[in-house]
Amino acid sequence: MIMKHTLNALPLTNTFAKLGETFFSRVKPEPFISQPEIVHFNRHAAELLDLNPDTDPQQLANILSGKLPLGKDDPIAMLYAGHQFGHYVPQLGDGRALMLGETTNTRGEKWEIQLKGSGKTPYSRMGDGRAVLRSTIREYLCSEAMHGLGIPTTRALCLIGSKDEVYREQIETGAMLTRLAPSHVRFGSFEVFFYRDQHEHIRTLADYVIEHHYPELKDHADPYLSLLQEVIKRTAKLIAQWQSVGFAHGVMNTDNMSILGLTLDYGPYGFVEAYDPGFICNHSDHEGRYAFGQQPQIGLFNVSCLAQAMLPVLEVDAAKAALEKYQDIFMQHYYALMAQKLGLTQNEEQVATLVNELLDQMKQSRTDFTRLFRQLCDIETNTTPADTALRDHFINRERFDQWLGDYRNLLAQEATTDSERQQAMKKTNPKYVLRNYMAQIAIEKAERDKDYSEVERLMTLLHNPYDEHPDMAHYAEVPPDWAGGIEVSCSS
Numbered sequence: 001m002i003m004k005h006t007l008n009a010l011p012l013t014n015t016f017a018k019l020g021e022t023f024f025s026r027v028k029p030e031p032f033i034s035q036p037e038i039v040h041f042n043r044h045a046a047e048l049l050d051l052n053p054d055t056d057p058q059q060l061a062n063i064l065s066g067k068l069p070l071g072k073d074d075p076i077a078m079l080y081a082g083h084q085f086g087h088y089v090p091q092l093g094d095g096r097a098l099m100l101g102e103t104t105n106t107r108g109e110k111w112e113i114q115l116k117g118s119g120k121t122p123y124s125r126m127g128d129g130r131a132v133l134r135s136t137i138r139e140y141l142c143s144e145a146m147h148g149l150g151i152p153t154t155r156a157l158c159l160i161g162s163k164d165e166v167y168r169e170q171i172e173t174g175a176m177l178t179r180l181a182p183s184h185v186r187f188g189s190f191e192v193f194f195y196r197d198q199h200e201h202i203r204t205l206a207d208y209v210i211e212h213h214y215p216e217l218k219d220h221a222d223p224y225l226s227l228l229q230e231v232i233k234r235t236a237k238l239i240a241q242w243q244s245v246g247f248a249h250g251v252m253n254t255d256n257m258s259i260l261g262l263t264l265d266y267g268p269y270g271f272v273e274a275y276d277p278g279f280i281c282n283h284s285d286h287e288g289r290y291a292f293g294q295q296p297q298i299g300l301f302n303v304s305c306l307a308q309a310m311l312p313v314l315e316v317d318a319a320k321a322a323l324e325k326y327q328d329i330f331m332q333h334y335y336a337l338m339a340q341k342l343g344l345t346q347n348e349e350q351v352a353t354l355v356n357e358l359l360d361q362m363k364q365s366r367t368d369f370t371r372l373f374r375q376l377c378d379i380e381t382n383t384t385p386a387d388t389a390l391r392d393h394f395i396n397r398e399r400f401d402q403w404l405g406d407y408r409n410l411l412a413q414e415a416t417t418d419s420e421r422q423q424a425m426k427k428t429n430p431k432y433v434l435r436n437y438m439a440q441i442a443i444e445k446a447e448r449d450k451d452y453s454e455v456e457r458l459m460t461l462l463h464n465p466y467d468e469h470p471d472m473a474h475y476a477e478v479p480p481d482w483a484g485g486i487e488v489s490c491s492s
């Protein structure tokens with residue numbers, strides 16, 4: 001029987017804070033002026049902390065909005081820099097987030113607890129330190145959706161709303177998100193010390209990360225090189241997973257890249273609908289630097305920035321050799337995932353050709369990514385009941401027929417039965433993803449009527465995106481026409 005803590009009795013330490021104030025600033029949260037209220041509390045994430053999900057809601061709202069401290073917390077804003085849209089920005093840091101501390105659960109997992117939207121810090125620059133309800137709902141839902149898809153991500157514990165006014169393009173209300181991650185260290189946490197010529201801190205930070213998050217590397221001949229290699233591997237794998245579900249992050253700056261290979265900092269993300277590698281989900285990204293199809297390459301740029309920042313503790317040639325592996329690791333994982341999506345376990349080279357040809361046809365026809373792959377799960381090797389519906393998604397139907405014939409030939413070589421394969425495919429091709437318009441419905445209900453029921457409904461749906469949910473089947477349809485008008489930018 002696992003002991004469950006109430007929030008105010010959660011055992012808390014802050015190992016990062018022991019590194020000293022070169023790495024962060026001590027800041028207290030600025031609570032809302034109005035009475036905070038719970039928009040959503042995520043019982044699944046509470047389990048990660050061994051937290052009693054029936055903790056008094058008022059206590060939750062007060063603590064997770066900074067009105068009351070979280071036990072003996074030691075809130076810190078972490079320092080980092082980063083390459084934003086390709087340009088180095090020397091000082092960023094948590095401008096509106098505070099890490100309250102960390103707790104270790106009975107399974108030995110360490111979770112940092114962070115408030116996002118908790119007021120100004122020394123790193124706020126021109127910002128107000130706040131987050132708005134709209135953007136926190138988006139982060140809340142998507143981090144849990146990614147978890148549901150099986151993709152490494154930060155988690156979301158709680159969302160608190162307020163009546164406090166926050167100024168963006170229009171007046172909105174402030175909200176605070178409680179985010180959980182084993183560590184919030186970013187690539188930019190290393191870069192800041194490289195560019196400041198404070199190289200001894202790079203070693204300290206690398207030692208910290210290895211000690212707490214990659215202990216198995218400690219005994220390697222060159223633990224710093226092993227760390228870089230491991231981060232390169234995790235990043236390549238993560239991006240392969242993004243590509244396999246059509247996820248576009250939107251702001252892959254190095255300050256948004258996790259040292260643990262987690263999806264981090266959800267801003268103007270989007271899931272590809274009508275397939276297009278040029279899909280840009282961030283309305284502020286005029287050049288398409290972070291377009292969907294660019295992500296694998298940007299991943300390489302980002303790990304190169306990390307490698308450069310770690311050069312003071314690495315051999316140059318070894319770092320170069322580690323970077324050279326990125327492309328292969330990405331390709332290998334990407335095609336393995338795509339093969340799984342097609343239910344194919346053999347003929348690697350032919351599978352890559354098949355995948356590329358399908359995506360090319362989907363691009364030509366602007367076929368819905370999630371729907372098409374889910375529909376492919378119903379294909380049978382020998383009979384053809386699903387063909388008519390499928391080929392209607394393509395402009396050049398004869399070209400698709402040809403593809404389907406090739407696909408069936410490969411399926412015929414698989415050892416599994418159709419039904420075994422179909423079941424397996426349904427575990428890798430989600431029926432539901434968080435389409436922008438779905439988040440928008442939840443946001444509008446919350447903003448207009450303080451009706452948070454859609455957040456709850458979507459959370460249930462997205463925690464199990466591979467299952468059928470007959471009562472929410474409309475969310476697996478093509479998006480309504482008005483969805484095309486939604487614009488999401490960095491403003492949040």
Ligand code: AMP
Nearest residue numbers: 092093094095096124127128129130265
């Ligand atoms: P982001 O684009 O959300 O990853 O943020 C980039 C940088 O801007 C980070 O250093 C953030 O902490 C900071 N930032 C974003 N929004 C605000 C805000 N409203 N107030 C203060 N800092 C912010």
Ligand code: MG
Nearest residue numbers: 255256264265
């Ligand atoms: Mg960020």
